[in-house]
Amino acid sequence: MYCRIISGAVFGMESDTVHVEVNISDGMPVFEMVGCLATEVKESKERVRTALRNEGIFLPPKRITVNLSPAYRKKEGSAFDLPVAVGIMSALGKLPKERIENTMFIGELSLNGRLNGIKGVLPMVAKAKREGISRCVIPWENALEGEAVKGVEVIPVSSLSDVVSFLSGKEIRAPERARKNSSEKTKDMDFSEVRGQEGAKRAAEIAASGFHNMLMIGEPGVGKTMLAKRITTILPPLSAEESLEVSTIYSVAGLLQKKEGIMTDRPFINPHHTITEQAFAGGGRIPRPGVVSMAHRGVLFMDELLEFRRSVLEVLRQPLEEGKIWVTRSQGAYLYPAQFIFVAAMNPCPCGYFPDFHRCSCTEYQIKTYMNKLSAPLMDRIDICTEVHRTGIKHLFSDKEEEKGKKGENSEKIRKRVIRTGDIQKERYKSTGIHYNGELKGEDVERYCYLEKKEKKFLEQIMEKWNLSVRAYEKICKVARTIAVMEESEKITLEHIGEAAGYRLEKGK
Amino acid sequence: MDSNGIYNNREIQYVAKGEPGYPKRLLHIPSPPKGIYYIGKLPREEAPSVAMVGARVCSEYGRKVAKTFGECLAKKGIQIISGMARGIDSIGQKGALDAGGQSFGVLGSGVDICYPKENLPLYNQLKKKGGILSELAPKIPPKSQHFPARNRIISGLSDLVLVIEAKEKSGTFITVDMALEQGKDVAVIPGRISDPFSKGCNELLKQGAYVVTSPEDIFDILSFPLDRKTDPFQMKEKTQYFLENKENIVYSCLDFYSKNLDDISNEVSMPVSEVLSILIKLELKGYIREIAKNNYVVNTENN
Numbered sequence: 082m083y084c085r086i087i088s089g090a091v092f093g094m095e096s097d098t099v100h101v102e103v104n105i106s107d108g109m110p111v112f113e114m115v116g117c118l119a120t121e122v123k124e125s126k127e128r129v130r131t132a133l134r135n136e137g138i139f140l141p142p143k144r145i146t147v148n149l150s151p152a153y154r155k156k157e158g159s160a161f162d163l164p165v166a167v168g169i170m171s172a173l174g175k176l177p178k179e180r181i182e183n184t185m186f187i188g189e190l191s192l193n194g195r196l197n198g199i200k201g202v203l204p205m206v207a208k209a210k211r212e213g214i215s216r217c218v219i220p221w222e223n224a225l226e227g228e229a230v231k232g233v234e235v236i237p238v239s240s241l242s243d244v245v246s247f248l249s250g251k252e253i254r255a256p257e258r259a260r261k262n263s264s265e266k267t268k269d270m271d272f273s274e275v276r277g278q279e280g281a282k283r284a285a286e287i288a289a290s291g292f293h294n295m296l297m298i299g300e301p302g303v304g305k306t307m308l309a310k311r312i313t314t315i316l317p318p319l320s321a322e323e324s325l326e327v328s329t330i331y332s333v334a335g336l337l338q339k340k341e342g343i344m345t346d347r348p349f350i351n352p353h354h355t356i357t358e359q360a361f362a363g364g365g366r367i368p369r370p371g372v373v374s375m376a377h378r379g380v381l382f383m384d385e386l387l388e389f390r391r392s393v394l395e396v397l398r399q400p401l402e403e404g405k406i407w408v409t410r411s412q413g414a415y416l417y418p419a420q421f422i423f424v425a426a427m428n429p430c431p432c433g434y435f436p437d438f439h440r441c442s443c444t445e446y447q448i449k450t451y452m453n454k455l456s457a458p459l460m461d462r463i464d465i466c467t468e469v470h471r472t473g474i475k476h477l478f479s480d481k482e483e484e485k486g487k488k489g490e491n492s493e494k495i496r497k498r499v500i501r502t503g504d505i506q507k508e509r510y511k512s513t514g515i516h517y518n519g520e521l522k523g524e525d526v527e528r529y530c531y532l533e534k535k536e537k538k539f540l541e542q543i544m545e546k547w548n549l550s551v552r553a554y555e556k557i558c559k560v561a562r563t564i565a566v567m568e569e570s571e572k573i574t575l576e577h578i579g580e581a582a583g584y585r586l587e588k589g590k
Numbered sequence: 591m592d593s594n595g596i597y598n599n600r601e602i603q604y605v606a607k608g609e610p611g612y613p614k615r616l617l618h619i620p621s622p623p624k625g626i627y628y629i630g631k632l633p634r635e636e637a638p639s640v641a642m643v644g645a646r647v648c649s650e651y652g653r654k655v656a657k658t659f660g661e662c663l664a665k666k667g668i669q670i671i672s673g674m675a676r677g678i679d680s681i682g683q684k685g686a687l688d689a690g691g692q693s694f695g696v697l698g699s700g701v702d703i704c705y706p707k708e709n710l711p712l713y714n715q716l717k718k719k720g721g722i723l724s725e726l727a728p729k730i731p732p733k734s735q736h737f738p739a740r741n742r743i744i745s746g747l748s749d750l751v752l753v754i755e756a757k758e759k760s761g762t763f764i765t766v767d768m769a770l771e772q773g774k775d776v777a778v779i780p781g782r783i784s785d786p787f788s789k790g791c792n793e794l795l796k797q798g799a800y801v802v803t804s805p806e807d808i809f810d811i812l813s814f815p816l817d818r819k820t821d822p823f824q825m826k827e828k829t830q831y832f833l834e835n836k837e838n839i840v841y842s843c844l845d846f847y848s849k850n851l852d853d854i855s856n857e858v859s860m861p862v863s864e865v866l867s868i869l870i871k872l873e874l875k876g877y878i879r880e881i882a883k884n885n886y887v888v889n890t891e892n893n
């Protein structure tokens with residue numbers, strides 16, 4: 082009485098098939114599970130035993146051995162409950178064997194036989210498809226993400242009795258499907274809601290066009306977060322491939338079932354400054370991607386940048402340099418993708434109100450010390466710096482009469498331009514591994530941001546005036562390149578360099 | 591050990607109250623210092639002297655005024671007394687020295703200590719072309735409790751105290767109170783009523799201080815021979831600069847009060863992208879300065 086069931090597991094971002102073997106033989110009545118299992122997998126025994134009993138199936142007084150292979154990989158999570166239960170029923174001859182073949186089973190059982198949602202369904206189903214498995218039986222809660230994988234039959238079930246019905250060839254009664262209209266969330270957010278702030282909005286468009294990292298400086302409560310959130314609405318939509326990539330991260334983190342099956346919108350993540358290093362980078366006993374990976378292909382916004390722990394800011398280095406992050410644990414290291422537009426915000430001075438001298442009395446020295454808290458490696462990765470200020474009636478005798486009532490451009494219009502600049506960059510960097518100007522480094526900057534004599538001289542003047550570093554030089558070049566692309570100009574002009582320099586972060590001497 | 595200025599620092603001299611050379615002006619103030627340590631010279635008795643006081647953090651307007659008054663007064667032979675502090679103090683003193691005049695710094699520490707450190711060039715210039723003074727013995731570090739006593743020497747050595755910029759309820763008022771107690775004239779530069787840096791000045795004017803709108807006004811108060819000249823505050827005609835038309839338009843909309851990129855762009859009706867590249871050009875040429883990210887003022891050094 083032997084049976085072998087296909088199941089799956091996620092190791093970091095990778096998923097793999099796991100085989101669940103069940104053997105029932107005569108001997109002392111024991112139920113044992115082997116195969117390099119974590120505690121929660123061993124506990125599966127009790128859930129399976131009780132769920133089966135509530136299904137009317139009592140375990141016979143025999144020796145039941147369950148083995149999960151391959152044995153060399155540590156198995157974690159509760160996704161094996163279902164395959165173990167199915168394996169036992171099958172070994173007891175209660176299920177037709179042919180229906181079990183070439184089918185993947187994943188899901189966690191409650192004691193009453195209900196099937197609970199699990200993490201990582203998307204990559205596991207995708208793996209099943211790659212392995213040529215024809216059917217996947219998954220928890221109902223994960224239906225949408227499972228069905229996002231095309232070319233494999235997905236059978237969402239809500240209880241163990243559903244599984245039994247299905248395997249006996251009966252119809253499963255389908256519960257109501259609550260498929261939400263995707264991208265509903267971002268539709269109620271638009272760039273036109275940001276009044277004024279023309280400078281900052283322009284900076285945001287440049288950042289979105291070339292995937293440049295950006296810093297906003299401004300007093301508290303002037304709409305830095307509002308602006309940052311709307312950057313996702315002007316970025317090009319995720320490609321099918323990117324969408325699957327992002328969804329996989331969310332699936333592994335167990336956050337996908339709350340979303341709409343598969344992620345079609347670029348994520349916007351804004352961690353609070355009290356966040357721990359682990360939550361930020363990823364990890365934990367059962368490894369899961371951190372905040373930097375949740376922001377993959379989207380925007381990571383860090384308000385009050387200087388308030389974050391130093392160790393957290395330190396974590397940012399690798400993603401900003403390489404677009405991914407290694408999370409090391411005792412069992413090994415996991416690589417998670419983490420490529421995002423980094424958008425940060427900070428106050429202009431310790432009190433927050435410089436240069437509004439009605440409220441700010443910080444000295445030049447205090448302001449300088451405050452700005453110097455930005456670490457050099459972080460500064461090096463920020464291409465664009467802009468100011469966000471109070472709009473509307475500044476004070477009684479302000480030169481401006483009142484807030485300009487005019488609405489800005491809407492996201493759709495800006496997004497069209499951003500997509501266009503993205504396409505030009507794609508063409509330019511075809512088969513180089515580079516996608517956007519923001520990714521250019523070192524030699525690439527020289528190659529792709531060629532300056533003619535006059536322009537080079539102008540930039541050298543700028544370098545000299547503010548005593549700027551080589552890194553600052555490269556950043557101005559990259560941003561100028563993006564501005565040129567935005568204007569569909571092959572040549573980088575004096576104006577492009579001037580504007581890029583106006584958005585530089587380095588204040589210089 | 592400090593009675594006769596016997597120090598390994600040979601520059602430092604000491605004059606006790608009652609000895610010849612002790613500044614006579616100090617004899618007439620309440621609680622005159624027991625003696626004065628100094629490097630360089632002491633203010634001349636016969637030359638008029640003016641104390642320049644104001645905020646450490648000041649506006650571009652304040653810088654401009656301090657610099658111009660420092661220069662104009664010094665050119666007329668008026669000695670500028672101040673505390674060598676950041677902001678108005680040091681700008682006025684530097685103006686006086688650059689114009690070839692005399693200036694004296696009264697410290698809230700020993701005369702051998704330069705505070706704040708960034709004023710070292712000024713400190714060295716004062717040693718050569720004017721003087722550094724203190725009633726505190728050498729090596730005594732600057733402490734906040736020293737400053738009110740130091741301020742009484744500043745006003746004590748002066749015939750007139752000129753307040754350039756002062757915020758509401760600022761430390762400048764303490765100096766002004768001391769000057770009045772010593773019977774000195776107090777003159778004030780008026781400002782815009784909405785300007786935080788001028789709130790204190792305008793308050794003093796309401797209380798009856800002299801209004802000063804040009805260096806000549808000070809000569810008047812000091813009954814100094816008059817020689818009226820052109821207004822030193824007139825901004826140079828924009829057309830005097832070799833600026834391109836658009837640069838001219840942007841430059842014309844800036845002044846001593848900072849304006850942000852959006853406001854400039856609105857005023858000149860040009861898109862921010864264009865304005866930003868023009869601003870960089872103007873900055874490169876030294877006509878303007880970026881005081882905070884994307885906030886610009888006319889550069890006083892150049893105007």
Ligand SMILES: [Zn+2]
Pocket residue numbers: 430431432433434435440441442443
């Ligand atoms: Zn402040």
